[in-house]
Amino acid sequence: MERTLVIIKPDGLQRNLVGQIISRFERKGLKMVGMKMMKISDLKIEEHYGKYKDKPFFKGLKNFMQSAPVIAIVLEGLEAIEAARFITGSTKAREADAGTIRGDFAMGLQTNLVHVSDPKEDPEAEIKRFFGAEDLLDYDKIDFRYLYSSDELG
Numbered sequence: 179m180e181r182t183l184v185i186i187k188p189d190g191l192q193r194n195l196v197g198q199i200i201s202r203f204e205r206k207g208l209k210m211v212g213m214k215m216m217k218i219s220d221l222k223i224e225e226h227y228g229k230y231k232d233k234p235f236f237k238g239l240k241n242f243m244q245s246a247p248v249i250a251i252v253l254e255g256l257e258a259i260e261a262a263r264f265i266t267g268s269t270k271a272r273e274a275d276a277g278t279i280r281g282d283f284a285m286g287l288q289t290n291l292v293h294v295s296d297p298k299e300d301p302e303a304e305i306k307r308f309f310g311a312e313d314l315l316d317y318d319k320i321d322f323r324y325l326y327s328s329d330e331l332g
């Protein structure tokens with residue numbers, strides 16, 4: 179079973195879209211196992227967007243990400259990493275597919291409402307950056323019984 183990290187960025191809070199964004203992941207069938215609202219520290223931003231540290235947009239991205247609280251969510255499910263990326267849409271929101279969160283609600287490249295883990299960037303490490311083991315809750319989600327007992331698992 180996979181886990182992935184979602185962060186609703188400050189524009190989600192400012193634009194009153196937090197509920198609608200969570201609802202997209204929820205109705206897809208991903209299981210929420212952790213959630214917290216926080217201000218991201220300098221250190222965590224530098225770790226999280228470390229690969230962009232030398233890019234000209236890094237300072238602006240850091241300011242933006244620290245301009246208001248964010249909501250971090252850990253989602254679990256079958257191929258959850260790709261499923262969450264699929265419904266989030268491509269980075270440049272104005273070009274993202276209709277029906278995705280970015281495609282339906284955003285126009286920005288920086289202000290694209292959500293971060294979702296990239297499989298190439300170690301989602302487990304991203305989760306550990308923001309959540310301790312005690313913050314992640316184990317429970318039985320009834321619809322998973324059917325999903326996980328089906329032929330899809332091959």
Ligand code: ADP
Pocket residue numbers: 235239268269287288289290292293294296
């Ligand atoms: P994604 O969030 O879709 O995984 P990336 O990992 O490429 O995309 O980029 C991380 C975040 O950095 C983006 O979501 C966006 O907020 C910001 N970003 C990326 N490229 C730019 C850019 N050229 N100018 C401003 N912000 C950018």
